[in-house]
Structures are given as C-alpha cells and as structure tokens.
Amino acid sequence: MIGVHSAQVIREAEDRFFEENPGADLMQIAARAVSDRAREMAPTGVTLVVVGPGNNGGDGLFAARNLAAAGRPAVAWLVTGQAHPQAVIAARQVGVKFVDSSTAMHMLPDVMLVIDAVLGIGGRPGLFPVVERFATACDDLCIPVLSVDVPSGLSTDEVTPTATSFRAAHTVTFAAPKLCHVGEPAAERCGSVEVIDVGLSLPEPDVRRLDEVDIARWWPWPTAVDDKYSRGVLGIDTGSERYPGAAVLSTTGALNAGTGMIRFVGPERAANLILDAMPSVTIGPGRVEAWLMGCGWGKQDRDAHAARLQAALESGLPAVVDADALEHLPKTVPDGWLLTPHAGELAAMLGVHRRVVEVDPIRHARQAAARWNTAVLLKGATQYVVEPSGRVTIAVPGPAWTAQAGSGDVLAGICGMLLAAGLPAWQAGALGASVQAMAAAHKPGPFPPAVIARTLPEVLGGLWTTLRSRAFVLPVEQ
Numbered sequence: 334m335i336g337v338h339s340a341q342v343i344r345e346a347e348d349r350f351f352e353e354n355p356g357a358d359l360m361q362i363a364a365r366a367v368s369d370r371a372r373e374m375a376p377t378g379v380t381l382v383v384v385g386p387g388n389n390g391g392d393g394l395f396a397a398r399n400l401a402a403a404g405r406p407a408v409a410w411l412v413t414g415q416a417h418p419q420a421v422i423a424a425r426q427v428g429v430k431f432v433d434s435s436t437a438m439h440m441l442p443d444v445m446l447v448i449d450a451v452l453g454i455g456g457r458p459g460l461f462p463v464v465e466r467f468a469t470a471c472d473d474l475c476i477p478v479l480s481v482d483v484p485s486g487l488s489t490d491e492v493t494p495t496a497t498s499f500r501a502a503h504t505v506t507f508a509a510p511k512l513c514h515v516g517e518p519a520a521e522r523c524g525s526v527e528v529i530d531v532g533l534s535l536p537e538p539d540v541r542r543l544d545e546v547d548i549a550r551w552w553p554w555p556t557a558v559d560d561k562y563s564r565g566v567l568g569i570d571t572g573s574e575r576y577p578g579a580a581v582l583s584t585t586g587a588l589n590a591g592t593g594m595i596r597f598v599g600p601e602r603a604a605n606l607i608l609d610a611m612p613s614v615t616i617g618p619g620r621v622e623a624w625l626m627g628c629g630w631g632k633q634d635r636d637a638h639a640a641r642l643q644a645a646l647e648s649g650l651p652a653v654v655d656a657d658a659l660e661h662l663p664k665t666v667p668d669g670w671l672l673t674p675h676a677g678e679l680a681a682m683l684g685v686h687r688r689v690v691e692v693d694p695i696r697h698a699r700q701a702a703a704r705w706n707t708a709v710l711l712k713g714a715t716q717y718v719v720e721p722s723g724r725v726t727i728a729v730p731g732p733a734w735t736a737q738a739g740s741g742d743v744l745a746g747i748c749g750m751l752l753a754a755g756l757p758a759w760q761a762g763a764l765g766a767s768v769q770a771m772a773a774a775h776k777p778g779p780f781p782p783a784v785i786a787r788t789l790p791e792v793l794g795g796l797w798t799t800l801r802s803r804a805f806v807l808p809v810e811q
C-alpha cells in the first residue's frame with residue numbers, strides 16, 4: 334500500500350525537512366533520479382530538457398548537467414527565459430547547449446527524449462501557449478517524454494485534466510504519488526510512475542492505493558478447520574425476467590472468488606440458468622452471512638424492488654447493494670453495507686450531474702459515504718472505496734476493456750463473497766475491485782465478464798502460492 338499525498342502536504346513535509354536539515358540539497362537527489370532514468374530511456378542521441386522558472390525547472394536543468402557531465406548531448410530550453418540560477422550556471426559549466434523556442438521546436442523530430450521540467454507541484458493547470466504547441470508536437474511525433482514530478486499542464490491534486498498537458502511515457506515523482514498519478518484519466522498522461530524517496534516524513538495518508546501484496550495479505554484464505562459455513566454463506570437476490578444474465582454473472586463472480594456456499598433467491602428463470610451453469614449453487618432461502626442485491630433488477634416493477642431491498646434491511650446483515658437497488662436506499666442503512674455505484678448511479682444518488690462526479694469523484698464518493706454512513710465503492714477506470722470517515726482506498730487498477738456490460742455484476746459477486754467471509758465493507762470493496770482488475774490484466778484480452786470471473790481462481794491461486802511459499806520458508810530459516 335502506498336500513501337497518496339497532496340501538493341500541500343508535500344510542501345509542508347519539505348518545509349519541516351529543511352527546518353531539521355538546513356543546507357540539505359534535495360534537488361540533487363531529484364536531478365540524479367531524473368538523469369539516471371533519462372539515460373535508460375535514451376541510451377544515445379540528444380536529450381532536450383524543457384525548463385520552467387521554478388524548482389521543477391531546477392531539477393530538469395541539474396539533470397541536463399548530469400547528462401552532459403557524463404558525455405551525453407543535452408540541450409535546454411528555458412521556456413520563460415528564466416530558471417534556477419545555480420542550475421543555469423552548473424549546466425553551462427559542463428556544456429549544456431541553451432536554445433530558444435523556435436530552435437527547440439525545429440530540432441524536436443531529431444531528439445531521442447524530451448525531459449519535461451516546466452511545472453511541478455507548484456504548477457497551475459495549463460501551459461504557456463508556446464509550450465502547449467510543443468507538448469502537442471511531442472505527442473504528434475511520438476517523442477518519448479520523461480516528466481519531472483508531474484506532467485506539466487496537469488493539476489497535481491486532480492484526476493480530470495482541464496487543459497493541455499505533456500503526455501509522459503514515464504514520470505519520476507518525489508516523496509509520494511499524488512492524485513494525478515493514480516486517478517484516471519489524468520494518470521494515463523503520466524505513463525509509468527516512479528516514486529523517489531527524498532527523505533521527507535509524511536503524515537498518515539487519507540488516500541492510499543493498494544498493491545498486490547495487500548490483496549494477498551488481506552484475502553480471507555480458508556484454513557484447514559474451515560467448512561462451507563464458516564467460510565461464509567452468501568445470499569444472492571439478483572436478476573429479473575428481463576435481465577437473468579446479471580444474476581448468472583453476479584453468481585459466477587461470487588462462486589469463482591471462493592464463496593463457501595451460495596443461496597440464490599432471485600427469479601425462477603435466473604435460478605434455472607444458474608443451476609445449469611453452476612450446480613453447486615443452492616436455490617431458495619436459508620441462513621446467510623451477507624446479501625448481494627440489485628444487479629439486473631431493471632427499471633420495471635419498482636415496488637417489488639423496494640420490497641426485495643427491505644428483506645436485506647430487516648435482516649440487519651452486511652450487504653452489497655448494486656445497480657438498480659441503489660435507487661431504493663433508505664435514509665439509514667445497516668452497518669456493513671457496501672454501496673457499489675458507477676459515476677452515473679452515484680450522481681443519481683446525490684442528485685447531481687454525472688459530469689460533476691467525474692470531475693471530482695473522491696469528493697462525491699465521500700459525500701455519499703457520509704450521507705449513508707457506510708462504505709461506497711465508486712466504480713470506473715479508477716475504483717475508489719470511501720469509508721464514512723472519509724478515508725479513501727484506491728483499488729489495484731485494471732485494463733480499460735473491463736469497461737463492458739456485466740463487469741459490474743461480476744464485481745458485485747466478488748464483493749459479496751468477501752462480505753460473507755466477514756471482511757468489513759471497505760475492505761470487501763477494495764479487494765473485490767482489485768482482484769477483478771488483476772484477473773482482467775492476467776492475460777492479454779479482451780475477454781467477456783464471465784471469462785474474467787473464471788480467471789479469478791488462477792489469479793487467487795497464484796497469490797496464495799506466493800504467500801504460502803513465503804510463510805513456509807520463513808520459520809525454517811529462523
């Protein structure tokens with residue numbers, strides 16, 4: 334797990350660092366990381382460094398100095414004509430060539446790498462017009478761009494770009510990732526992201542992103558003393574006459590994630606399809622540990638939907654509440670409910686326009702988590718799980734072709750399995766979204782949602798093997 338921090342938090346940490354370490358030179362650490370990566374990205378040829386007026390430009394210019402000192406041709410364009418004074422002197426001393434905007438543009442087709450050091454965490458969104466034209470030309474000519482800290486033009490703390498920015502193949506950032514590095518669609522403009530530890534002490538993050546190790550550690554692996562009941566029984570009430578497939582998909586997700594036992598209580602047609610495909614699913618009511626509601630209920634017969642949700646409400650059990658059931662949420666919901674809207678559904682829940690949610694997904698997911706006092710998994714290219722406290726957990730990301738009808742049903746099933754196994758709602762949401770993404774990324778796709786669900790055993794089996802091999806080796810070595 335890695336903490337995601339805002340520009341403001343990084344600045345405060347930097348101030349504390351310099352108070353405690355007067356005279357320390359973080360810029361040299363940053364510049365070294367940038368020049369090392371630049372040498373890997375472009376082992377030969379000219380590197381053109383685009384330099385802004387602040388410390389971000391200083392990082393880039395010292396990186397140019399490092400490259401030139403190592404015998405690599407480096408050219409610098411100071412976009413405002415001004416830059417970090419010591420960096421300018423250092424770059425000149427080792428023969429970095431300084432060029433103006435028209436020369437930079439003219440030579441662009443022949444450079445091997447552009448280092449974008451125009452704006453970092455001090456940048457406001459958008460670029461100077463001449464830099465905007467240059468950034469667009471880099472894109473058009475497919476020139477690899479290495480961005481320093483943040484692709485210039487992006488807003489550090491926002492996930493939705495509002496202006497032209499550089500599109501990096503790789504970004505070297507410092508101390509911690511920021512929201513623009515982890516939240517789509519901004520993240521896609523950062524390329525691969527590398528975090529360099531520059532020695533800052535950071536507070537507990539209120540936004541963190543999971544990685545595969547977290548999934549392996551938190552997954553409710555069965556033990557030798559488990560049986561089908563202790564692993565968790567999931568009640569599923571999904572599907573309708575019109576959308577029986579959603580019931581099949583949600584059940585496929587739950588079964589392949591490893592539910593101890595499934596009781597399906599939805600419509601008969603869906604039950605018959607489920608039995609044909611998954612004979613281990615039991616049909617009809619009985620004791621359960623958690624409920625899964627809403628997938629494929631459709632828009633007809635709303636009174637019946639409200640009654641279906643009421644049954645879960647009265648049970649007081651944890652529940653995954655998805656899709657059409659989200660329209661029937663009461664004012665308060667029992668402990669342990671996980672609401673799983675996509676942006677459009679969250680917008681409807683809050684009475685706002687979808688675009689508003691897309692621009693600031695975290696704020697709106699936090700609003701819903703606070704309003705219903707329960708965990709919310711906001712689905713999409715980046716999946717945010719928000720707790721009523723406001724803490725945000727971002728799931729492991731997956732490939733964009735997961736965006737297809739039925740993926741949400743599978744995801745709801747996986748989350749249902751995790752709730753039935755006893756995990757808290759936020760963790761069920763974060764793990765469920767992560768393993769679906771990992772399954773989708775497991776082999777080059779695209780695959781339909783059911784195939785992604787059927788890939789889960791392979792992905793989970795791989796995680797389990799890795800975890801178990803470590804667990805067995807460690808005690809023997811001690």
Ligand SMILES: NC(=O)C1=CN([C@@H]2O[C@H](COP(=O)(O)OP(=O)(O)OC[C@H]3O[C@@H](n4cnc5c(N)ncnc54)[C@H](OP(=O)(O)O)[C@@H]3O)[C@@H](O)[C@H]2O)[C@@H](O)CC1
Nearest residue numbers: 359360363386387388389452453454455456457459482507
């Ligand atoms: N923290 C760390 O761990 C480390 C941080 N380090 C580095 O420091 C960087 C932050 O440096 P920074 O504070 O000097 O800000 P930076 O991003 O260079 O921009 C500020 C300048 O740009 C201008 N400006 C802004 N937006 C604009 C726009 N849209 N269009 C036009 N102008 C605009 C703004 O002018 P203003 O108009 O606001 O006066 C100001 O002159 C950080 O990203 C990292 O690279 C490393 O050295 C070491 C480790």
Ligand SMILES: Nc1ncnc2c1ncn2[C@@H]1O[C@H](COP(=O)(O)OP(=O)(O)O)[C@@H](O)[C@H]1O
Nearest residue numbers: 712713714732733735736738739740741742744
């Ligand atoms: N751009 C994307 N990249 C990766 N996954 C995505 C993207 N967009 C959507 N998804 C995933 O696709 C699923 C879509 O859910 P949803 O819209 O509820 O589908 P449905 O209701 O048809 O099953 C979610 O699991 C979401 O995480």
